[in-house]
Amino acid sequence: MALLGAVILVLFLNVVLAQTNGHSTSRALEGDQVLRLHPGTPDAVAMLDSLVYMPGFQLDFWKPPSHVNQSVDVHVPRDNLPAVLDLLQQHSIPYHTMIGNVRQAVEKHMQDNHKARARTAGRPARVNDFDFSVYHEWNEIDDFITDVQQTYPQIASLSSEAATFEGRSIKTLKLGKPSTSGETKPAIWIDAAIHCREWISTATVLYAIDQFTRQYGSDPTVTRLLDELDWYFTPVFNIDGYIYTWAAPENRLWRKNRSAQPGPCVGVDLNRNWDDHFAETGASPDPCSIIYHGMAPFSEPETRGISDFVLNHPEIKVYLAMHSYSQLWISPWGYDYARPPHYHLQNAMALAAESASRAVHGVQYRVGRSIEILYAVSGGARDWAYDKAGVTYSYTVELRDTGRYGFLLPADQIIPTAEETFPAYLTVGQWILDHPQ
Incomplete structure (x- = not known):
């Protein structure tokens, strides 16, 4: 049969x-x-x-x-x-x-965002003028994080840790008060849009950057977290793909990067390209597949560059890869039903972060390992950070929603999503300070 x-x-x-x-x-x-x-x-x-x-x-x-x-x-x-x-x-x-009708849904999503953006049309993408309630193109995001660094030089620095296939610099914004003792502080890494159609991930990270910088010096929790920790934010991991998703409605649901591949198809799924159980499960050898893992581990300049940065910064204690959708906090592993050695610690932090998030709007996120609550997958950033870079607290965070809109989350849900995510970041930071490794 x-x-x-x-x-x-x-x-x-x-x-x-x-x-x-x-x-x-x-x-x-x-x-x-x-x-x-x-x-x-x-x-x-x-x-x-x-x-x-x-x-x-x-x-x-x-x-x-x-x-x-x-x-x-x-x-x-x-x-x-x-x-x-x-x-x-x-x-x-x-x-x-x-x-x-996917075309109609995409066009409505983009038109609604365009109308919302008209409220602030003509304003520079700077700290005091940035509209966090809409989705932004890459050039606006680049201008914003540059202005953050210039506005808050005492706690912010900007670097280019990698380049994309098309030659763009992947920008990482570091927030934290410089150490006066010369000792390296524990650090937290947060990236977004490795899958470029997941716009809400980037919007949420931008909101968090704004909250950290605005509240520093006035809010005791935020001040402590920037005084005692360093925070690395990469708002757009897959810049080439992100720009492509803005170019036309038919591009909006693009997922991969834009690297040339054998044959007619373009791009690699950057979250299948890491050197950890590469090509074992949840990935495809077909260059035309949306989950194509690439020719080899770290075949892509984006994953090579970011992985090198993480390996060169062993002070990173948390790796948060922001995604959408499904409302999940996902811990290792995606390729094995066995629980990793640090499972109980990983689960405890995720439960604490989810509780802080849920307290804002009552929106629940499930907590668990990928292979249990989502699907089997290998070659991803989360498991690589845990297995190869030694980052105990490594997670994929799937933001809103649970499927009504999927990747086409309306702009009017950006602020609520960001509002419930920011306290989770604070909880993660407090956990690291309260549970030193």
Whole structure:
């Protein structure tokens, strides 16, 4: 029966690919849908998992298959939709439509943000004029973090720790009062937009930078955390990809970087390119896949540069990789069901951070290991930071929401998301000071 199902699946894919090859890109995403699937058996999960890695069959799994009765979100191209729906019916997999027309949803998302940005049109992207309630393009973000450094030189410094494939500098803003004793302070690393379509991750980090700098000297908690810790913020890890997502509606859901690859396809999933159980699970060898792991570990200049920085700063005690969506605090590992040696410490910090976050707006985040609460994955930054860089407290933080909007989170949710995330950062910092290693 399994073999028959596989044969039927291949036949479907051949038909689908023949249709897709002739599809015009003038209205890319038009008629595409995002479906939420509900696999209720191990066979259903296995069948969906086979689609993730099927060469050429480019379904975009926003939330990949993992466990029985755990929902799966998938962006299905219009021309593939009949075959996919037929397949779901054959395997008795219930589903409902999350987004009925992806193009329309993208255009509304971008138009609404553009209208909101009109409120502050013409203002320079500086500390006193920056609008944290909208999404910003890279040049505005670059101007803002530069102005932060110039406005708060006593606690802020800006550096370029790596370069992108297209030659742009990856900017890292360091916040913290310089040590008077000459001793190296414990540090916390926070990056965003390694997956460039996850705009809310960047917006949340920018808000945190503003809160830290504005409250320093007046709020005792913030002041202590900057006096006794250093904080490294990289608001946009994948700058080339981020710029690309702003260029046109059809680019908005791009995930990878923009590096040249063999054949017609572009880009590597930078969160599959780290030298830790590379290419074992949750990644694809297909350059056209959205989870393509690259030619080799650290084949990409972005991951090489940032990993070198982290290795050269052993004082980093926390690594937070900000993502969206699903509302999760995820600890190691993604590739092994065994609990890592520091599991209880990792879980305790995450629970404390989640509690601080939930106290703001009552929005709950699940806490656990990737392989338990999300999906199996290897070659990622979180596990590399723990396994190879020795960062005990290493997490992926998946921000809002749980699927209504997915990666197209409206701008009116930026401030609430950022407001609930900032206390989590404070809690993480206090934890490091209260539990010295």
